[in-house]
Amino acid sequence: MGLDEKLLNEYWTDIYFLLHYPHKEKVTHQVIRIMQLIEKKETVGIGDVAEYFGISHNTASEHVKRIIEKGFLVKNRDKADERKVILALTTFGQKVLQRNTSLDGEKLKQVLAGMTEEERQHIESAFQLLRERSIDVCSV
Amino acid sequence: MGLDEKLLNEYWTDIYFLLHYPHKEKVTHQVIRIMQLIEKKETVGIGDVAEYFGISHNTASEHVKRIIEKGFLVKNRDKADERKVILALTTFGQKVLQRNTSLDGEKLKQVLAGMTEEERQHIESAFQLLRERSIDVCSV
DNA sequence: AAGATTATATCTTATATAACGATATAAAAC
DNA sequence: GTTTTATATCGTTATATAAGATATAATCTT
Numbered sequence: 001m002g003l004d005e006k007l008l009n010e011y012w013t014d015i016y017f018l019l020h021y022p023h024k025e026k027v028t029h030q031v032i033r034i035m036q037l038i039e040k041k042e043t044v045g046i047g048d049v050a051e052y053f054g055i056s057h058n059t060a061s062e063h064v065k066r067i068i069e070k071g072f073l074v075k076n077r078d079k080a081d082e083r084k085v086i087l088a089l090t091t092f093g094q095k096v097l098q099r100n101t102s103l104d105g106e107k108l109k110q111v112l113a114g115m116t117e118e119e120r121q122h123i124e125s126a127f128q129l130l131r132e133r134s135i136d137v138c139s140v
Numbered sequence: 141m142g143l144d145e146k147l148l149n150e151y152w153t154d155i156y157f158l159l160h161y162p163h164k165e166k167v168t169h170q171v172i173r174i175m176q177l178i179e180k181k182e183t184v185g186i187g188d189v190a191e192y193f194g195i196s197h198n199t200a201s202e203h204v205k206r207i208i209e210k211g212f213l214v215k216n217r218d219k220a221d222e223r224k225v226i227l228a229l230t231t232f233g234q235k236v237l238q239r240n241t242s243l244d245g246e247k248l249k250q251v252l253a254g255m256t257e258e259e260r261q262h263i264e265s266a267f268q269l270l271r272e273r274s275i276d277v278c279s280v
Numbered sequence: 281a282a283g284a285t286t287a288t289a290t291c292t293t294a295t296a297t298a299a300c301g302a303t304a305t306a307a308a309a310c
Numbered sequence: 311g312t313t314t315t316a317t318a319t320c321g322t323t324a325t326a327t328a329a330g331a332t333a334t335a336a337t338c339t340t
Contacts, residue, residue: 002257003264005248011267013241017180018274023193026298028326029169029240040157046288053163059328061289066326083287083336101153108145111273117142119269124143126266127151129259133251134158166327168297186317199299201318206297223307223316 019103019111025096031067035097038073038087045078045085072096159243159251165236171207175237178213178227185218185225212236 030053037052038044050060064087067073072093078084089097098105112120170193177192178184190200204227207213212233218224229237238245252260 003252003260005243005245005252007264008248008252008267009238009242009245011264011271012243013176014180014271015267015274016241017176018271018278023169023173026325027169028297029163029167029172030327032169033163036153036157040154047286055327056329057288058290058330061287062328063326065289081287081337085288098149101156102149103145103152105145105149107274107277108148110277111270112143112145112148114273114277115269120143122262123266123270124147126263127148127155129255130251130263131151131154131158133254134155134247137247137250137254138158166296168326170298187315195298196300197317198301198319201316202298205318221308221316225317 016103019107021099021102021104023100025099027096027100030063031070031072032097032100034063034067035072035089035093036101039089039094039097043078044087046087049087067093156243159247161239161242161244163240165239167236167240170203171210171212172237172240174203174207175212175229175233176241179229179234179237183218184227186227189227207233 033053034049037049041048046057046060046064049055049064050057053060055063064073064075064085068075071090074088074090076086076088078086115123173193174189177189181188186197186200186204189195189204190197193200195203204213204215204225208215211230214228214230216226216228218226255263
């Protein structure tokens with residue numbers, strides 16, 4: 001019996017626990033998830049946020065308002081349809097998101113530095129493969 | 141130039157974004173982080189929570205109280221030193237934590253099912269290696 | 281052009297969370 | 311028997327979360 005989803009998840013959560021950033025900012029879960037959606041999807045507006053999280057449009061609007069007040073997001077109006085808002089992360093917002101979802105850059109650098117070129121190649125192709133197949137399966 | 145920490149983080153966050161569970165529970169960020177600490181470390185008490193997150197002991201105590209009220213945690217007293225509390229996740233708490241930090245089991249199963257045994261082996265050894273080296277670097 | 285629809289914003293209200301200082305308790309150490 | 315350690319509780323303050331009701335402003339329909 002080879003790799004199953006349980007074992008892979010154990011690796012996954014262990015690695016995150018070991019390498020995550022020390023969380024400084026007091027950012028809530030919702031805020032991070034909204035920023036993550038905006039970073040990973042093309043054009044995201046208020047309605048998309050509401051739909052994705054199953055909350056009402058006014059709640060989504062207030063979330064976005066608060067996130068903008070913190071300086072993590074900016075609003076742009078859609079040129080083609082001025083009713084629509086297009087949300088984008090500020091550079092500061094990108095940093096905050098990174099510190100809350102990525103692996104700690106410095107620690108990761110150290111880990112990679114301690115590897116041979118072959119090992120790094122091995123890891124790269126594994127992650128690349130897992131991402132590719134994930135895209136195939138989650139064709140949303 | 142091979143794999144650097146930026147590229148690996150791109151893979152990492154993409155995979156998480158694609159494969160994460162649809163977040164149902166309204167759990168806050170702090171709650172998840174505290175549960176994660178309790179799951180991954182040996183014996184965790186109130187003081188450990190306070191120290192790890194840089195909050196006061198009373199705040200930590202209240203956090204834990206609320207988490208227990210939700211049914212995610214249980215408190216046990218240390219037999220050797222009855223002042224000390226030893227925190228443990230309930231099965232429900234484990235499920236909630238899983239849904240908020242792991243990759244979605246069903247989606248992951250599908251992804252793995254679409255792979256050859258060789259590919260799975262490749263991914264397993266890559267994750268195993270990354271975890272091992274992370275433990276070495278983060279000798280906390 | 282008038283009315284309907286769509287996308288977002290604001291106001292109000294209710295509840296939950298986060299954090300801390302001050303204080304209390306109870307076990308263990310000295 | 312006092313001090314220290316580990317945790318708990320109370321009171322308070324600030325902020326976050328969520329939604330209903332309502333408003334605005336652009337676009338679509340006829």
